[in-house]
Amino acid sequence: MNKKSAMMSLVLLPMMSMAQSVTSPNGNVEVKFSLTGNGQPTYEMSYKGKTVCKPSHLGLELVKDKHASKGKDETDLMDGFSETGSKTSSFDETWKPVWGETATIRNNYNELEVNLNQPSTKRNITIRFRVYDYGMGLRYEFPQQNELNYFVIKEEHTQFAMTDDHTAYWIPGDYDTQEYEYQITPMTGIREVISNNREVYKSNSSTTVFSDTGVQTSLQLKTNDGLYINIHEAACLDYPTMHLNLDEKTLTFESWLTPDAVGRKGFIQTPFNTPWRTVLVSDDARDMLSCKLTLNLNEPCKIDDTSWIHPTKYCGVWWNMIVGTKSWAYTYDYPSVRLGVTDYGKCKPNGVHGATNEEVKRYIDFAARNGLHEVLVEGWNEGWEDWFGHQKLDVFDFVTPYPDFDIRMLNDYAHSKGVKLMMHHETSASILNYERHLEDAFNLMNKYGYDAVKTGYVGDIIPRGEYHYSQLSNNHYQHVIETAAKHHIMVNAHEATRPTGICRTWPNLVGNESARGTEYEAFGGSVPYHTVMLPFTRLQGGPMDYTPGIFETQLSTWSNNTSYVHTTLCGQLALYLVMYSPLQMAADLPEHYEKYDDAFQFIRDVACDWDDSKYIEAEPAKYITVARKAKGTDDWFVGGKTGEEEHLAVVKLDFLDKGRKYECAIYQDAADADYEKNPKAYKIVHKTVKKGDTLKIKEARGGGFAVSLKAV
Template identity: 25%
Template sequence: MNQISLARRLAGALLLIAPLAGHAARQIELDSPDRQLRVTIGTGDHLSFAVSHRGTDLVLPTPIGITLAGIGSLGDKPRLAGQQRRSVDTVLRPVVAQKSREVRDHYNALQLDFAGGYALEVRAYDEGIAYRFRTSLPGQVTVEDELAGVNLRPQDTLYWPQEKSMQSHNEHYYQALTVGDAAGKLVGVPALVQNGGVHLVFTESGLRDYPGLYLHGEPAGLRAIFPKVALAETARDDRNVPVTQEAAYIAHTDGNRTFPWRILGIAADAGGLLLNQMPYLLAEPQELKETGWIKPGKVAWDWYNGNKLYGVPFKSGLDTRTYRHYIDFAADNGLEYIIMDEGWYKLGDLLAVKPEIDMPGLMAYARQRGVGIILWVSWKTLDTQMTAALDQFARWGAAGIKVDFMQRSDQWMVNYYERVAREAAQRRLLVDFHGSFKPSGLQRTWPNVLTFEGVKGLENNKWSDKQTPEHDVTLPFIRMFAGPLDYTPGAMSNAHRKDFAASFDRPMSQGTRAHQLAMYMIYESPLQMLADSPSQYRANPSSLEFIRQVPVEWDESRVLHAQLGRYVAMARRRGDTWYVGAMTGADGRDLELDLSFLGDGNYQVDSMEDGPNAGVFATDVQKGSASVTRSSRLAMQLAPGGGWAAIIRKTK
């Protein structure tokens, strides 16, 4: 199951790394609008692409193609029938403003039409290169495999999440190895390659009716591999349903279609990756017509602390009284939602609410207090009860669903994600995918999908000591490139590595309190969690007061400082107010905050900073304030594993 035969590995490796016989044949070039990037399409014995940046090779000639049963390899001995070029420069206005209220879509495009009913579409942005195949074949086709990947230098540095199987939650830490050292290993996506000072992120978008992409390490490159069509599966319980038999092909699909975009985000400075919106731009266009009901927001989350409260006049647990308390906490602090995570229904039956919970009463109370309730569900149970369950949730007045434990990305499962999004949208329900693969464009097509997990997030502190500040400052450059990430920040119990202890019921985070607060400006999630318990937040009123003021959508984003795996600082604007967050890894550091991004006039800075003893006591956080203008400079002093967070408001 999900094993790659030795023969296939060797054949793929030889094709990926062998010099292309048609290299001397016709080559067709496409430059980015700023002429810094060039993609070269080879049309010799086999279709290929290569990428250069300012004249330096980044991706060496790499064969690409799609193999269809009964037809053969599209890309083998291609016969060019025509080509079209165009330039586009327009502006999109997303329903949900993850990075910015407006997104510039500026690229040069090339379409190569080939005999045999297929075409290759290529786009060159200033921020990267992308390509996809298009077929115009009658009826259905069976895709046996797709040839994709990147030929690189063995000495290039690869930041990657190693996978054991393509049946995965896609939650791993990033390793930094050479490309050559990754040979023979399964690589998760997105993955980042450093070539000299240039950063390249490989991912996909426009994923529909097709399996999600993984990479396999080769001696001098990365080759795409895909989960095959599932023929049989075994349900171990309500969530673990591993595939036990696979077909010999990866998809059976419409012959007249476009295939997913293969994306290479490219930045000379790592900070450029933080503003790159290619995955959104290359997603399939929005299908949901009415979107006024979609409301991003912050969420009080129960599961991180296991519904455990203190300082309340009742025994907390999975019951109505505890959830009324969560509703009150959300309402009192301007939070839009609470999540009722696992435990509210009898596992295996979404219609069987546990007797300790008065669901209609809770929904009515939440509605009265202006708070929405998002309901956790196991994916398999939802699959078997989708219509009945979603109809019931809508009758109750639920705001959305959190779908968990899919841990697959074969064609059927990719279609399941879209089915959930569509069915939820028909009932005006938001969606949060957990136990998921990386975002691949669905959030544009169905904007009621607000966020995805697919990230090694805060919850891992409950059972592991590997959730380090270094990991926290790696995620924005790689995982966040693909789309929103439900990291679930907001830990109020904080410790440095030497004092840290994993605890399932009373978890703590590594790094300082200010490090956690800065995540609300750094990590993009239009459904942003407050992971800790209401009791913990009430015991830390200054931190709560700061978090409750931070929005989840942004009119504008700017990178202030960025170095992969070491530190990151960003400024986000909402209206006339700016929000600044800075995080560092293991090393403490001083960063200068250049306020030239502000408009004219006077501003007030209210900050939450590492306290003077934060290097020892990670919970040490202090408030700061300053009157500034756009010509001002401020010092951000970050302790090891530290952070800095501020709200900057215009004054009269």
């Protein structure tokens, strides 16, 4: 039931600069706003009396633009402001997500709205603060007005002034990718690591590291006196993605927006609201994972009928290509191909194409036997022979299958087995081409019964010179989501911008990659603590399609790939709980799951939609343990993941229903398990448990555990 309380008070303060404050509903978080002597907006923030952000300035620097200011020099929206009024209000509602970690989410905050005027330009702006028990969000609002209709942003100067040289968990600021391992250093150690790893940071398919002290959000910090701080953004719509750049002398992070092809940061028409700039804070690391600040700062769902949106477990023709035993391409006859010109009927098949009728049917049968909902197929469509590295505008048409992929037959076969195929649209980062073909591509999906698409944006963006996280690119990703909704299609976007909670408004956005995923385990691996960092960072904005479930972790046992997965087998099972997503892949090959069928039982059983979630223990890069109650049932699942050190998880079963017994299956690392030396050593323990019992489970290095608790 929703409960809303209207404005509590109205305070008119024309032309005054006295400090104002607003506190969270429980009083733990306080935000103060004031104008400096030269009229620059400034805020500061505290938690339980401890300073989180010292006085930090706000404002936007504008550029000279003939459309924005008739060719005249532009006046920045940085200072020279007077306050014309302010008001405070409170809001309290409980809303139901279409899918999520919990059945309901409470959105309870106190708000301060400050109205400002710049007398020299006669322009008005509003700065709005929403203060929660666990953090705050702020944004700039530009009402429609005679003196401010169009403007171009040179840079946004939102500051986050830290109190000390906190421990930072970070990846380098980059306009094109988040596919990095997280670094753990003092804030002042950022420069040294980036400077020493410049060449490493250029190794991805598309990278643009912009500063020696730049980092990406979501940025996790930890203070020496026990505070956890997280800086991010929410509701990034029609705006470039925000990064942070550190001033090492003042220990101040400042927003740094992604530019367009000519270096401009944003083209704005009023009325307009910027994304929210968020600061999450607590003295308990578990709050970093359970509090829904980013979601709450987004608008309610805009899809009237959401019955077609469903959490999904899937497998697919993918891992073989990633590891290198199969190919996306159909033929090796030609060094390049042209859509509508190359005759694949005259080409010799290369013999290792993955998306063949026979192979896809094998995955469909596996999915049907094991209760998986869908089968992803990559490399089904013409054009993969020279899809990457050539900046081709017309690389794919998204409707023409290879000769060995019978799209009608395979979809009919899948549907006869109670399974659906999942579409794959790799755009090769040509967003111009994708938008030209989008309606035809979605119409084809509707024709054959596809209801989900995995999109990809590998490579440099076309139009050439644009970045993956620019305003234009972000508008493209949103256009795809909204167009897909009209066709009742769910979207799982890879290599797109990092999510900022938009899945609340558009819940057909069921997943993103936007981080270093499992595929990198085949490209040299990721540090064992990587998956114990992502929930504190990347997952702050929305779920990730991490593609877990690799059982044959030592790839050389079945391929020529010498890399290995940097977790134990049970650590892979833990990811289905620790890495929350309504879209979960059983990413390994069917024959590998058949080899470890007793462990695969957990993947069969585990849910991907939840009524409740309780974070039992957490510490960034160290360990996470979470319990989740499956949607519409009395069954619980528990997962624990650790980093580079062993960990003893203590799970008190206080969340179970009183008076009930539960059949408990514990999938845990064997005594001698180790992600490097003995990754596939595990044991399964069965017992009956009840509320009040305690499980003590040892996790190996890079290991983890998974527990199913089925109500008797």
